[in-house]
Amino acid sequence: MSTMENIFWHVIGYGVMPVIFLAGFFGVSVVSLWILSRSSDKEPVSSAH
Amino acid sequence: MMKKKLILALIGVSLFMLSLANADGVGENIASSNGGVASLRGMSELNVTRAADQMKRVQRDRSPIDRDYVYQPPLIPHQTRHYELSLNANKCLSCHSWKYAGEMGATKISVTHFQSREGQVLSDVSPRRYFCLQCHVVQADAKPLVENNFKRVEALR
Amino acid sequence: MKWILLYWHKLRSPSNAAVGAVLGLGFVGGIMFWGAFNTGMEATNSEAFCSGCHAPIVREIKETIHYSNRSGVRAICSDCHVPHAWTDKIVRKVQASKELIAFAMGTISTDEKFYARRKHLAVREWQRMEENDSQECRNCHNFEYMDFSEQGQRSVRQHSTALASGEKTCIDCHKGVAHELPDMSNVPGWH
Numbered sequence: 001m002s003t004m005e006n007i008f009w010h011v012i013g014y015g016v017m018p019v020i021f022l023a024g025f026f027g028v029s030v031v032s033l034w035i036l037s038r039s040s041d042k043e044p045v046s047s048a049h
Numbered sequence: 050m051m052k053k054k055l056i057l058a059l060i061g062v063s064l065f066m067l068s069l070a071n072a073d074g075v076g077e078n079i080a081s082s083n084g085g086v087a088s089l090r091g092m093s094e095l096n097v098t099r100a101a102d103q104m105k106r107v108q109r110d111r112s113p114i115d116r117d118y119v120y121q122p123p124l125i126p127h128q129t130r131h132y133e134l135s136l137n138a139n140k141c142l143s144c145h146s147w148k149y150a151g152e153m154g155a156t157k158i159s160v161t162h163f164q165s166r167e168g169q170v171l172s173d174v175s176p177r178r179y180f181c182l183q184c185h186v187v188q189a190d191a192k193p194l195v196e197n198n199f200k201r202v203e204a205l206r
Numbered sequence: 207m208k209w210i211l212l213y214w215h216k217l218r219s220p221s222n223a224a225v226g227a228v229l230g231l232g233f234v235g236g237i238m239f240w241g242a243f244n245t246g247m248e249a250t251n252s253e254a255f256c257s258g259c260h261a262p263i264v265r266e267i268k269e270t271i272h273y274s275n276r277s278g279v280r281a282i283c284s285d286c287h288v289p290h291a292w293t294d295k296i297v298r299k300v301q302a303s304k305e306l307i308a309f310a311m312g313t314i315s316t317d318e319k320f321y322a323r324r325k326h327l328a329v330r331e332w333q334r335m336e337e338n339d340s341q342e343c344r345n346c347h348n349f350e351y352m353d354f355s356e357q358g359q360r361s362v363r364q365h366s367t368a369l370a371s372g373e374k375t376c377i378d379c380h381k382g383v384a385h386e387l388p389d390m391s392n393v394p395g396w397h
Contacts, residue, residue: 001330013297020296024243028235033216035231040223110358127360131270131383138387142397143379149395154363174397 089194105189113156114188117201122184123156129187134180141181142174247299251284259309262320266386273384279346286342286384287331325388332377340376347376 001009081096093099111126132140144155162178163171200206221228249255257264264283267273272281289295314320335342349369354362368374378395381387390396 001333009301010297013300014293016300017293017296020243024236024239028232028239029217030213032228032231032235033213036221036223036228040221040227110360127358133382133387135386138382138390139397140382143395146397148397154360 105191107187107189111188116205117199119202119205125185125187127187129182134182139179139181146174247295250299250302251282251288253282256283259305259314260320262317263385267384270384281346281384285345289338289341290345328381328388332381335377336375343376343380 081094083092083094090099107128107130108126109128114124114126116123129141134141142158143149144153145158147157149155150157158174158178160170162174165171165175166177253264260283272286274280288298308314312319314323349365352365354366357365364379368379369376381390381393381396
């Protein structure tokens, strides 16, 4: 692997780490919001904006 | 006449039965007996599966082994497990070629390995000597199968 | 776009649920996500997965010491080819997207194509291992704890000189320890 390719993969690889973190956060939050909406966060009227 | 035939027949049958009773070998079936002959399987009978011998091991590293006769391909004193010897790669030459032998502390292959069939000297290992294991063998901790009293020639003892 | 705004609105509004419930959901959710993520990644480390494209190589390893040996201590594909440290592992996994493309293009989809490409692949791996000082070997074979009284003469000679001084690294001599070799012409140290 050339140095160029090496740098390329390291940049992308390290760049992906916060993406994983954020994707995890959004994924868990969407699921949690849905769980909460089923129980305690029930709207008195169905959500219509 | 009939009586004579009958007596002869009876004698024949009883002789046959006697021979059966005196037959050598274990059991009634003569085909399972080894007839008292020892073989490489030892004395086990033909219809018996004898227990397997212990597997022989190759000693990992020994000092070079003296030759028994002048043109003997030296025996391999070390293990060669998974050393690749194919058209793609020759692991033996990684240590025993003239290029690497000094660095690796190994015996160099002899000049005979550079000669073609007509005796012409080539610039690299001759293809007819490339596959080392056709002549050089690894040594396992096995006793000779047949006892012998071979002695080396005086000059090599 | 509407869904994103709705989602953002929900995130910013206070919840009717107890603080403990929300925190608990987050905590458990985080653990489950992390577990699922790493389980998925480890699944791409299994022998069966690697075998999908690299079947000839996985066949060859069956005769080697890393597959079956006296003590039963062994290594599978990922133990040697995927770095153990998390950050290096992620970099390697991202790099594997290149291999996904090769899969889609069928670069080594038959045995013949694989054997033709074998030297190229091998050279890349050797170079990678040389550059990281055979780190994957050292994950199990720790030089500091090698007992030279247990090794054979030849091993002692090589390990106590070239390896100890740092002049050579494991892969320099132990090419082919786990797989058969490609055409070794022009490879240093080989005929």
